[in-house]
Amino acid sequence: MPGRKPTERQPSSVRPNTIGMGRAEVKELLERMSTNGQSVGVDEFRSFMRWPLMGVTAGFQLEENSGFRNKQSLVVRNISNSGISLLHSAFLYPGTRCRITLPLRDDPSKSASFDGVIIRSIHVEGVVHEIGIKFDKLIDSSMFVSKLVTLKSRPEITKPKNLNGRVLHIDSSQVDRRLIEYFLSNSNVHLSAAESLEEARSLAKEPFDLILCELMMPDGDGAEFIQWLRNQCIDTHVAIHSAIPSSQARDKIEHLEVQGFLPKPIDRTTLIAAMTDFLSLPKAEESSKHSLALDLSNPTVIQIVDLFKKEIGPLIDTLGDESARENAMQLYSVALRLQGTAPTLGFEQLGKVAARAAESLAATMSCEESAPQLDALIESCKAARAA
Numbered sequence: 604m605p606g607r608k609p610t611e612r613q614p615s616s617v618r619p620n621t622i623g624m625g626r627a628e629v630k631e632l633l634e635r636m637s638t639n640g641q642s643v644g645v646d647e648f649r650s651f652m653r654w655p656l657m658g659v660t661a662g663f664q665l666e667e668n669s670g671f672r673n674k675q676s677l678v679v680r681n682i683s684n685s686g687i688s689l690l691h692s693a694f695l696y697p698g699t700r701c702r703i704t705l706p707l708r709d710d711p712s713k714s715a716s717f718d719g720v721i722i723r724s725i726h727v728e729g730v731v732h733e734i735g736i737k738f739d740k741l742i743d744s745s746m747f748v749s750k751l752v753t754l755k756s757r758p759e760i761t762k763p764k765n766l767n768g769r770v771l772h773i774d775s776s777q778v779d780r781r782l783i784e785y786f787l788s789n790s791n792v793h794l795s796a797a798e799s800l801e802e803a804r805s806l807a808k809e810p811f812d813l814i815l816c817e818l819m820m821p822d823g824d825g826a827e828f829i830q831w832l833r834n835q836c837i838d839t840h841v842a843i844h845s846a847i848p849s850s851q852a853r854d855k856i857e858h859l860e861v862q863g864f865l866p867k868p869i870d871r872t873t874l875i876a877a878m879t880d881f882l883s884l885p886k887a888e889e890s891s892k893h894s895l896a897l898d899l900s901n902p903t904v905i906q907i908v909d910l911f912k913k914e915i916g917p918l919i920d921t922l923g924d925e926s927a928r929e930n931a932m933q934l935y936s937v938a939l940r941l942q943g944t945a946p947t948l949g950f951e952q953l954g955k956v957a958a959r960a961a962e963s964l965a966a967t968m969s970c971e972e973s974a975p976q977l978d979a980l981i982e983s984c985k986a987a988r989a990a
Contacts, residue, residue: 620660620676621692622731629678630657632690636680636727651683652880654748661689662704662714671702671718677734679705682744684883686719686737692730697721701736705747709857717742743840743884749856750842750863751849752877763875767791768812768882773803773828774844775821779867783815783844786871792878800828807832808952811839813881815865818845818855829859834979836955840884842877844869896949908948915988922981926970934973935964938980945987956983 619625624632633655656679664671680688687703704716723735744750770792774780780796787794795811797803800823807814814832818825829841843855846867856864862884865877897904918937925933938961946954960976967973 618676620678620690622678622690623692624678626658629690632727632731633657633680636733651685651883652750652752652876653681653683653688654744654750655681656748659706659747661687662702662716663689663691664702664704665695666700666702674704680733682747684741684744684880686722686735689734689736690727691732691734694726694732695721695724695734697724703736703738708745708747708749709860715746741883741885743862745862745884749853750880751852751856752863752865752869752873763787763790765791766875766879766882767793769793769795769810770813770815770878770882771795771797771803771806771809771811771839772815772844773797773800773820773825774815774817775799776817779817783874786869786874787878790875790878792882800825803828804831807837807839808835813862813878814839814841815844816841818843818847826855826859829861830975831979833860834956834959834975835983836952836959836979840881842881896951897947899949904948911944911948911950912988912990915984919981919984919988922977922984926974926977929970931964931968931970931973934970934977935961935968938964941980941984950987950990953983953987956980 620629622629659679660676661679662674663677664674667673678690680690682688682705689703699721700718701721702716702718704714707713707715717738717740719736719738721734722737723733725733725735727733766787767790770787772780772783772794774783774796775798777798780798784794784796795806795809797806800820803814803816816825816829820828825843825845832839832841841859841861842863842865843852843861844865844867845852847855849864849866852864852866855861862881863877865874897907899905899908918941921937922934925937938957941957942954942961944954945951945957956976956979960973960980963973963976964970970977
């Protein structure tokens with residue numbers, strides 16, 4: 604609305620958010636806040652990077668009578684693994700519980716919700732208040748934002764000795780591998796290294812918390828390796844570490860299931876900050892906690908496992924032959940068979956890959972569209988047979 608002051612609210616029936624601002628006005632306000640150094644709890648001890656979410660509104664509900672009601676749209680300023688900063692038209696009391704709903708980065712038509720508690724409510728200007736919310740549990744904020752680390756995107760304080768986890772570093776350069784090892788030497792990170800994608804494919808099947816991956820590798824494209832990971836149902840968090848331009852990095856992040864990008868060159872402080880962020884991500888459920896596998900030391904079970912391995916050979920041939928014939932229904936039947944049997948005999952990874960292939964075939968009934976999943980299934984079958 605021409606001539607309207609930035610913080611003057613529109614009628615509630617037409618407001619895009621509670622502060623009544625359009626996209627351009629919100630952008631101007633956020634830039635003004637950044638320039639002025641306005642921030643919720645600037646003296647607060649921070650462990651995680653805050654990522655700006657320009658142009659995003661969050662569904663916001665306060666807890667009332669043991670339930671969350673009356674959803675409103677609030678402007679998002681930034682988000683981290685531990686909390687979120689929102690802009691609202693009124694003061695909200697610290698200690699109040701709330702629920703936040705955000706659109707997913709890869710598919711804005713879908714959303715995810717998190718509960719938390721208000722820890723700050725500070726007046727900014729006019730009717731605008733900045734609301735700081737701490738989540739009940741740590742989240743993977745890369746679900747909502749592309750994390751392009753820069754030398755400026757650091758938390759106020761980091762503690763290397765509090766940093767722990769298993770990290771696989773993939774880089775053909777011995778110098779770069781030694782630099783990362785040196786930068787993390789004061790942390791409790793257990794670092795493994797791979798100088799080729801071939802070596803990385805073997806190591807990646809181990810339980811790592813993070814994979815730090817260079818894209819430009821002599822024996823292949825790091826992006827294809829990351830896609831291979833996902834096709835193999837290996838859901839380890841991945842961060843790209845490369846010297847490619849940030850514009851290319853953003854495109855890679857948008858099209859790959861990765862948690863973020865770390866530029867080269869990088870310094871120790873920025874690396875520690877980024878690793879603190881990435882290694883705090885919620886871990887995937889460990890299948891071993893709910894394993895369906897039989898006692899694999901039992902002589903009878905060992906015989907059944909050997910029989911299963913012998914049957915895998917013909918199934919691999921069937922997958923190849925029926926793919927050539929474009930017989931999606933027969934392929935679906937084989938995938939279901941493997942999905943139903945493999946986990947019980949200790950081949951949980953094969954069961955996951957088979958389930959993804961079956962899901963793709965059921966959705967598309969197309970061998971061509973399901974080709975990546977079928978190729979992954981054949982590869983997983985070969986690995987199980989050789990185990």
